Amino acid sequence: MSIVNIKINERTYQVNEDLSILEAARLMQVKIPTLCSHPDLSQSAACGLCVVKLKGTSKMIRACATPVEEGMEITTHDAELFEIRKTVLELILSNHPNSCLTCQRNQECELQRLAAEFGIREESFEKKLRDKPADTSTTSLILDPVKCIGCGRCVEVCQKVQNVFALEFIGRGFKMRIAPAGNITLNESPCIKCGQCSAHCPVGAIVEKDETAAVWTGLRNEKLYPVVQIAPATRVALGEAFGLETGTLVTGKMYALLRRLGFKAVFDTSFGADLTIMEEASELVDLLKNHPDHLPLITSCCPSWVDYLEKFYPDLIEHFSTAKSPHEMLGVMAKTYFAEKQGLKAQDIFMTSIMPCTSKKYEITRTDEMFASGVQDIDVVLTTRELARMTKASGIDFLSLPDEDADNILGEYTGAGVIFGATGGVMEAALRTAYYFITGEKLANIDVQPVRGLTGIKRAEIDIKGQKVKTAVAHGIGNVHVLMEEIREARRSGKPMPYHFIEVMACYGGCISGGGQPYWVNNEVRKKRTAGVYQDDKNHKLRMSHENPFIQKLYGTYLGKPLGEKSKKLLHTDYKPRPLYYK
């Protein structure tokens, strides 16, 4: 990488040559407007707002897609550029409804923000909107073509990052819209509900299905006993919605908030994660000891990953861990164990999950096993974004809330439970416990560094007293095919399995940058949220799931043993091949 000299607005700078003009300008505190460029994605250059002038050419060039070159002299702002950009922006606005007041993205919309910055005071061009109904077919997401500005970020993330290809540009010219190909709904498409489209959408065209009303209704219903659980990744992100530094741990404030909203018991999904580890690590140990030919074991906590495997790799279903995801485990425990203790019936309990994830909205009715308590184990899933909105609506001053504790026993977790929120976390937590299960000893270095970090595929070999356990971690589901093809190849050729244990999370970075997390995610944000999660791990004295005394108590008094009869009935699920297209 070499350094080049460029001039931006008459000032000379030295920058790395692999930067685009847009990135270089941003480093120099020069903000060039854009609606399509996103640091996670390759540049589609669609919106046309980032045009700049380059000395020596009469054309304007796109700052987002043009790499800097030695000697470039760039003008980013002048009267003509302002006029061109303003016209383009007004054109975009002419194709976008003025429904800001009732829009889910109100005050968080990139287009709205730009319109304010440009001082748009009139509509120069006649309003022309797409005439297509919103796609509400999935239980997770709403795709509204009327609001879509066609920037293509969602398509880019769905195809290039996630490798799902549920979204595509359809039609040409003014009629171009973004939808699944083949005149089908999202639910009939390969969509895995990961919600990365919604996290990258600059406007309110793809949003999570808002369920806050259902929660308000549940809270108001006096016959119900409302309980709630918060996922590991939410505690490092919710604070952003209230102006706190990215990655700030707000666990205690969240518990306090939820009690004030009216929940009678506040649990923590990280407890469910500890429970998951007990089951999943037991599965791993069983396979390693008794059925090595059935390896690898693949984690199944991520419902988008479950959906993806069922659709794209149905032949590998047998490698899936049958353990339910943490919030489902906690849900069923709340409606059985907790209910019994409280003298309640399962149907009396109203369980809300606060999740970083849009796919969890899909998971709660995925199979019959999600009704293990006799009723639907999780009643409603809210994303972090929805909780933030609900908080603001409630009038509660989040920042001045005291730190409180969760209700035990379903609220007490170890460090292993909370790192589920980051890529590699499930793997690390499982290894900590599996090591103990196999050797009876504590892992010497409890921080399993090789499985952490933002590298798309992380391979590591863990020595468990002479037995080499080969592991791989993939996140950003577009990366997973590499591992799956290796497994397929090994199965085909009869060669030794390249891996014994595989963790997959559909979203790049893991749940901390899930599809339901607060907007404006980039790698800096991911790193800070991840750091928050690992900090929480470090803050805990107990950092291995099997050490959790409440987990031990739960097994001792209720479940029996991991993979025992009751555990299997309540804590495990199954999978089936699903078609990529339902139509």
Next chain:
Amino acid sequence: MVKLNLNELEKLRKNTKDECSTEIIVSMGTCGIAAGGNEVYDYFSKEIVKQGLPDVLLKKTGCLGLCYIEPNVIVKTKDQPAILYGNVNMETAIRILNEHVRNSQIVNDFVVAMPSEDIYCLCKKQPEKR
């Protein structure tokens, strides 16, 4: 066919000769076909067999550029300039075959106001220079 080497290409170029003394060439690009060139071509090819005209070679060629007077037919005989006919319908085609091809009588009124040498490059002698 056998693959050529560097020296054989020039030989092939030189040795390819017209085998027939008379040629009928029908312009059969999309424009020609659309205007009815196919029909005319089929007529010639049938009649050549039927009337037993072994000396007449029927060929097709691409668009001459005169799309507005398609179908175009070029008739090349030994002693006459290559004649270009335009707007050739079946009636004209019959006359071209009977009068021009068989009896060297150029069919008045259907000839385009230039010899097809302008377009069709004779492989024999170049026209004289002025």
Next chain:
Amino acid sequence: MNRYIFLSEPGNRSSDLFFYIQKALAEKGLDKKIGLVRTQNVGFYSSMPVMRVIPDDIVYKDLTHENINRIIEEHFIHKKPVTQLLHKVASPYVRLENRNEYYKQFRIVLRNMGCIDPENIRDYIKRDGYRGLEKILKNKMTPDDVIDELKISGLRGRGGAGFPTWKKWKLTQEVPGDEKYVICNADEGDPGAYMDRSTLEGDPHSILEGMTIAGFAVGSRQGYIYIRAEYPLAIKRLEIAISQARELGLLGPNILGTDFSFDIELRWGAGAFVCGEETALIASIEGNRGMPRPRPPYPSVKGLWDKPSVINNVETYANVPVILDKGGSWFAKIGTETSKGTKVFALTGKTKNSGLIEVPMGMTLREIIFDIGGGIKDNKKIKAVQTGGPSGGVIPESYLDTPVSYESLQKLGSIMGSGGMIVMDEDDCMVDVSKYYLQFAVDESCGKCSPCRIGGKQLYDLLEKISKGSAVDQDLDRIKRIGQAMLKASLCGLGQNTPNPVLSTLKYFPEEYDEHIRMKKCRTGKCKDLVTYLIDPDKCIGCSLCALRCPVKAITGEKKKPYFIHQDMCIKCGECYNVCKFSAVKRD
């Protein structure tokens, strides 16, 4: 017979000129030596009658009896051409060999059109086909030698923008690696343009040879021709040509027994106009949706499957074999200082002769339209000429003496484009024309970038407003604003050039827009909402012709009394106006 006279007369051929010449020849005893042929009048010559003497290639005009006697005496008996009577154009055509001012067209790209059977490789070979390639391999030229030859020739891309071909090739050649591609853009889509289709149908081997030479120059082993599926005949003939070339060892491994290998495959386009844009074309070949991507990186460096790729269009490749065969300096003699060689145009619209033409660069638009196109049909007045299709602009009559070159057309707000040339007369409404092109561009926009997707639609709707008479003055400012934004901020050439037709008509014909907006009038009657047809009872004699011709039976009346047009039924087709022999139908 050693000479022929081709006689061209105006109108129907009932004049006695033919018989007079016949008699005059017989009197001099020349009737056995000189053949007289009566030709059909297809409008090659601007003045009629004319006669052309073959094989002298001389055309005489002003054919009075006196002059005919003089021609017979001086030309046929004394063998001295009568220079005073020469028509300025000998033939609208000329082949490659003998170029002369006396001819108008000059054929390099179309050199074999009509000369060869496109389904027979021997025909092509006989006409010096594959001699350019042969020379390279026989003389052991290096890729640099080939590129130098192109540099000398000055050949520029014929697809529109006119980027120097040698530079393009050089860029690809310089990238290390042996996986490179040669792509032929045969996705011709401009309305009214069919140069590439005709070339592919008439002379497919010239493209194959040009691409093979490109492959040699840049170090590629594989070429692709991206051709629209709507060109089935061209596809068929290309397939035949490719298999014949492979059989003879002119394509495939070890071409002509050397260690140079190159092969070509076809890729079909599904008819999206935008796939003629090179990056969209590459995406389409790769199996993706055809949408342009930002450049850089340019395809020369990072193209098909991210490998360096040369993309040229059909016409560019067709030039290459001739340049290698005859030499770059031969080619450079043709054309202007900056635009070398010839250009093929599909001349259409209101000219008498429409068709495919090839002229040396630097010929004026007037020569093209009047000398080759034969002028305007029905002796109407020319208003403008449109070049470059939906990406081009409209050039008014006052600029017809502009010599054709990349720069000159651009200066006028149009572009050379791929070669569509549509001539418009006084009956064409400039608002209507702009609307037509915009409609096309709006339909064919891929919809990716917002300036093009939304701007195009807004522009179109504003023009629609103007043509309906509901526009206001500020709408012109809106058009200019949007046009400027599209020009500057669209991603690809399609979007950047979409406003050209409307901006150029607005520039050259502001009064027409003004009439539409302020006076709610369309002088040509093309904008139907602004016209009414009325019958003047004083002039109408009640012949009933208009009522018979009216397609919607909107005209009623009694014979020999004035007829009447029912306005609520009238669809404003103008048929009554055109057929009335008594000027009784008024257009208002």
